[in-house]
Each structure stands twice: as structure tokens, then as C-alpha cells.
Amino acid sequence: MQAQPGEGVLQARKGSTLAALLAQQAPTERVEDLLIVFAALQTAVKKIAHLLSRAGIEDLFGEAEAAAGSADRDKAKKLDIVANEVMKIALEGTGRVSLMASEEDDDPVTVQSACQRSGNSYVAVFDPLDGSRNIDASIPTGTIFGLYNSDKCGDPSDALQPGNKVIAAAFALYSSATMLVVSWGSGVHGFTLDTTLGDFVLTHPNIKIPHRGQIYSVNDARYFDWPEGLRRYIDDIRQGKGQNPKQYSARYICSLVADFHRTLLYGGVAMNPRSHLRLIYEANPLGFLAEQAGGMASDGKRRILDIQPEKLHQRLPLFLGSPDDIMELESYGDVQQIHNPGYTV
Numbered sequence: 001m002q003a004q005p006g007e008g009v010l011q012a013r014k015g016s017t018l019a020a021l022l023a024q025q026a027p028t029e030r031v032e033d034l035l036i037v038f039a040a041l042q043t044a045v046k047k048i049a050h051l052l053s054r055a056g057i058e059d060l061f062g063e064a065e066a067a068a069g070s071a072d073r074d075k076a077k078k079l080d081i082v083a084n085e086v087m088k089i090a091l092e093g094t095g096r097v098s099l100m101a102s103e104e105d106d107d108p109v110t111v112q113s114a115c116q117r118s119g120n121s122y123v124a125v126f127d128p129l130d131g132s133r134n135i136d137a138s139i140p141t142g143t144i145f146g147l148y149n150s151d152k153c154g155d156p157s158d159a160l161q162p163g164n165k166v167i168a169a170a171f172a173l174y175s176s177a178t179m180l181v182v183s184w185g186s187g188v189h190g191f192t193l194d195t196t197l198g199d200f201v202l203t204h205p206n207i208k209i210p211h212r213g214q215i216y217s218v219n220d221a222r223y224f225d226w227p228e229g230l231r232r233y234i235d236d237i238r239q240g241k242g243q244n245p246k247q248y249s250a251r252y253i254c255s256l257v258a259d260f261h262r263t264l265l266y267g268g269v270a271m272n273p274r275s276h277l278r279l280i281y282e283a284n285p286l287g288f289l290a291e292q293a294g295g296m297a298s299d300g301k302r303r304i305l306d307i308q309p310e311k312l313h314q315r316l317p318l319f320l321g322s323p324d325d326i327m328e329l330e331s332y333g334d335v336q337q338i339h340n341p342g343y344t345v
């Protein structure tokens with residue numbers, strides 16, 4: 001019988017370090033590699049958390065000087081650029097990551113040195129700073145990270161793997177506490193940065209999303225641009241006329257990581273129905289984590305992890321959450337917002 005996510009995690013004791021849990025749970029053939037990659041990720045997250053906490057003091061708020069943006073990418077903030085460098089320096093230094101695909105780079109970056117050594121190499125995909133429009137108001141932001149085996153060491157097409165090939169994923173949440181929520185295929189575990197120790201300690205072992213929640217998370221100023229099915233769904237759950245006879249509450253931080261983290265813990269559904277969020281480095285890592293926690297990730301019609309990416313910065317509608325809520329939402333049929341005028345706020 002195949003192991004289920006979260007099985008074999010009896011040793012996941014609160015207070016453990018990330019390295020200790022990873023060493024117990026990760027597949028033997030890649031435990032050493034994962035230890036090195038996750039050590040680098042932890043260092044990068046600590047640096048980004050530190051930079052965020054000093055952004056107002058160090059003049060790191062606002063847009064980057066040459067913030068060009070493109071049809072595929074939004075205009076970058078100063079901290080988007082800095083966080084991207086922090087991530088790339090950390091991952092390059094592992095010697096294990098041969099390809100890095102980031103929201104902040106037009107193309108994937110090849111690391112030749114990782115291809116020259118013998119042994120496994122990996123593709124890292126990441127959004128270094130998600131929710132960056134919130135930075136200047138000190139509202140929670142996050143980092144999203146996914147890891148794949150590399151089949152074609154350093155070849156940019158290696159970044160176009162479907163989410164069902166993810167071998168590990170994580171997000172960092174920069175909020176009242178800095179958290180790192182991870183999965184290497186043995187369930188989902190949440191670590192909190194203990195600033196007195198400078199280390200991430202296990203505070204949320206084996207996170208399971210509730211089967212159903214009572215919270216929906218969406219930018220509902222867009223209500224009049226939504227399709228009929230999505231309007232009906234939201235109208236129903238607001239009034240307690242959905243499958244759950246309770247009235248739902250709304251929460252929307254407008255930081256995908258923060259909205260997803262709350263949904264993991266409390267249940268319900270976090271969504272962006274327009275084609276805005278990115279498949280490769282946002283939807284796939286979070287979709288992997290959602291499923292590892294017993295939840296679902298959908299574009300409104302299909303399982304996110306089964307979508308074959310066609311280009312690096314591909315966007316899509318995204319619905320993440322409790323299985324009963326996502327299945328109910330999908331049953332309304334017409335939930336993807338096709339009309340997307342490109343909102344400036």
C-alpha cells in the first residue's frame with residue numbers, strides 16, 4: 001500500500017529543527033542534497049526577514065529604479081530585486097541546484113558548476129517576495145519555493161515540469177513571526193524562526209487542512225467582472241445557502257502566502273479567479289503543499305499539479321483550500337474570471 005502524506009511522522013516533535021526532521025523523513029537517496037538545499041533556503045529566508053524588518057530604515061521601500069516589468073512580469077519593488085539576489089546566491093552556493101527559475105528573471109538561470117559535479121542536481125523555482133505591493137505598509141509577505149529533479153542539467157526547458165513532479169516545496173511567511181512551512185512528501189510541517197536561537201523550530205507538525213472551512217478569501221471588488229458561476233457560489237456561501245449551512249466570512253490580505261497559510265490552518269478557500277498568479281513558481285509549490293496537507297489545488301476546472309506548463313511566467317486562475325469547499329466551488333462550473341482588465345490597484 002502506498003504511503004499517504006503525513007504517514008511515518010510520529011517523530012515530528014515540536015521543538016525539532018528542520019534539519020533533524022528532514023534527516024528522519026527524506027528519501028535516503030536525496031537526504032544529503034535536501035539538507036544542503038533547505039539549509040540554504042533557511043539562510044535566505046532569515047536574510048529576507050531581516051531586510052523586511054529594516055526596509056523603512058534602510059530606504060528599501062518603493063519601486064526599483066529600472067523597474068521595467070513586461071507583459072509577463074509585474075513592475076519590481078526594490079525588495080523584490082534584493083530578495084531575488086539573496087535566493088539565487090544561497091541556492092547557487094549549494095552546488096546542487098543547476099537551474100533557478102524566478103519570478104524576477106525573464107529566463108531561467110543555469111548554474112554550470114552544479115552540472116559538473118557527479119550526483120543529483122535540481123531545479124529550484126521561486127517567487128522571492130510574494131505580495132510585494134504590501135511591503136511599504138509592513139503587511140505580511142512571503143517567499144514561495146519549489147524543487148524538482150533535473151533531468152537535463154541546466155537546460156532551461158527543465159523549468160517547465162508539471163507540478164506532479166515536485167519533490168519538495170515550501171513557503172516562508174514574514175509576519176508577526178517568520179514561518180517556514182515545508183513538505184518533502186511526508187506531510188506538511190510548519191517551523192517558526194526562534195530569533196533567540198536563530199533557528200527554525202517545529203511548531204506546527206503534520207498540518208492537516210480541515211475538510212471544510214467557513215472562510216473565503218478573494219478580492220471581491222472584482223465581483224462585477226466575475227462570471228455567473230463564481231458570483232452564485234460566493235452569494236450562496238455568504239448567506240449560508242451552500243452545502244455548509246453556515247454563513248462564510250471573508251478574509252483577504254492580498255498576499256497569496258498569507259492567505260494560503262490561514263486557509264491551511266482554518267480551512268475554507270483562498271482564490272484568485274483571474275489569470276494572474278503564476279503556475280510554475282506560485283501555483284505548483286502551493287498546490288503540492290495543499291495536497292500534502294489533504295487539501296486541493298484547482299484552476300477551477302483541473303488539478304493544478306497535472307497542468308503541463310508551456311512558458312515560464314504562465315498565469316492562471318488559482319483556487320486552493322479544503323477539499324469539500326474546492327469540490328463545491330468547482331461544481332458551480334463557471335468560476336474562472338475570463339474578463340481581466342488589468343487592475344492597477
Ligand SMILES: O=P(O)(O)OC[C@H]1O[C@](O)(COP(=O)(O)O)[C@@H](O)[C@@H]1O
Binds near residue numbers: 127130133254257274
Ligand atoms: O490584484 P489581485 O487580483 O487581488 O491579486 C493579488 C495577488 O497578487 C499577488 O500580489 C502576487 O503578485 P506578485 O507575485 O507580483 O506580488 C498575490 O500575493 C496576491 O494574492
